[in-house]
Amino acid sequence: MKLYGFSASNYYNAVKHLLLAKGLSFEEVKVYPNQSEEYLKIHPLGKVPALETPKGIIVETDVLMRYIDQKGGESFFPSDDFERAKCEEIMKMAEIYLELPARRLSGEVLLGLPRCESAFKEARPLMQKGLRALDVLCSCDPYLMGAKMTAADILLRYVLVIAKMNAFKVYDWKLLADYPKLKAWETKMAMNEVSQKVDADAKAALPELMAHFNSKK
Numbered sequence: 209m210k211l212y213g214f215s216a217s218n219y220y221n222a223v224k225h226l227l228l229a230k231g232l233s234f235e236e237v238k239v240y241p242n243q244s245e246e247y248l249k250i251h252p253l254g255k256v257p258a259l260e261t262p263k264g265i266i267v268e269t270d271v272l273m274r275y276i277d278q279k280g281g282e283s284f285f286p287s288d289d290f291e292r293a294k295c296e297e298i299m300k301m302a303e304i305y306l307e308l309p310a311r312r313l314s315g316e317v318l319l320g321l322p323r324c325e326s327a328f329k330e331a332r333p334l335m336q337k338g339l340r341a342l343d344v345l346c347s348c349d350p351y352l353m354g355a356k357m358t359a360a361d362i363l364l365r366y367v368l369v370i371a372k373m374n375a376f377k378v379y380d381w382k383l384l385a386d387y388p389k390l391k392a393w394e395t396k397m398a399m400n401e402v403s404q405k406v407d408a409d410a411k412a413a414l415p416e417l418m419a420h421f422n423s424k425k
């Protein structure tokens with residue numbers, strides 16, 4: 209399998225984390241989001257990540273995670289149907305109600321664009337609601353769903369990378385300060401061997417990403 213994207217992308221890293229955790233072999237193909245005719249054949253929206261499989265290409269992070277999970281190795285989705293739905297519920301909540309409002313601040317944070325006043329006004333209350341919902345749904349004892357790490361732990365970890373950075377840079381808001389349960393879980397996840405590998409790759413990829421952004425200004 210080939211994973212298209214770049215190591216500082218949080219969506220890419222959620223998929224990469226799962227591939228590494230499952231011990232599956234894959235090739236990383238570095239590409240930044242773009243609208244070239246060539247790349248639109250890989251990802252119809254020009255986003256990352258995309259996964260090339262023997263049967264063709266798949267996009268959308270949560271879909272990739274479900275696909276990859278079925279490819280052997282330890283499973284990161286619960287086998288019980290109800291528990292599996294609860295895991296997917298956390299994943300969906302994390303993306304829709306935390307990641308997406310937080311991303312509205314990324315123009316200002318990552319690209320240095322002038323503040324978008326509607327995003328500034330609207331993102332924080334939405335993120336608060338999303339975070340509160342996740343806090344209710346997740347046991348964090350020690351993982352989000354209890355004893356075993358699931359795909360929800362992996363996805364939320366990388367959602368928080370953007371949410372925390374944007375909250376701090378735009379609002380001077382320490383996102384998890386009022387959520388000690390999630391904070392302790394986050395610290396535990398950061399100690400995981402795969403997290404450390406993904407984070408090290410992300411850190412190493414940052415200078416090139418910043419140069420890429422600057423070249424677009």
Ligand SMILES: N[C@@H](CCC(=O)N[C@@H](CS)C(=O)NCC(=O)O)C(=O)O
Binds near residue numbers: 217220255256257
């Ligand atoms: N819903 C998509 C979102 C992927 C996404 O937004 N990726 C970012 C990089 S972290 C991207 O490609 N942004 C460029 C763009 O939106 O055009 C997924 O789950 O994979």
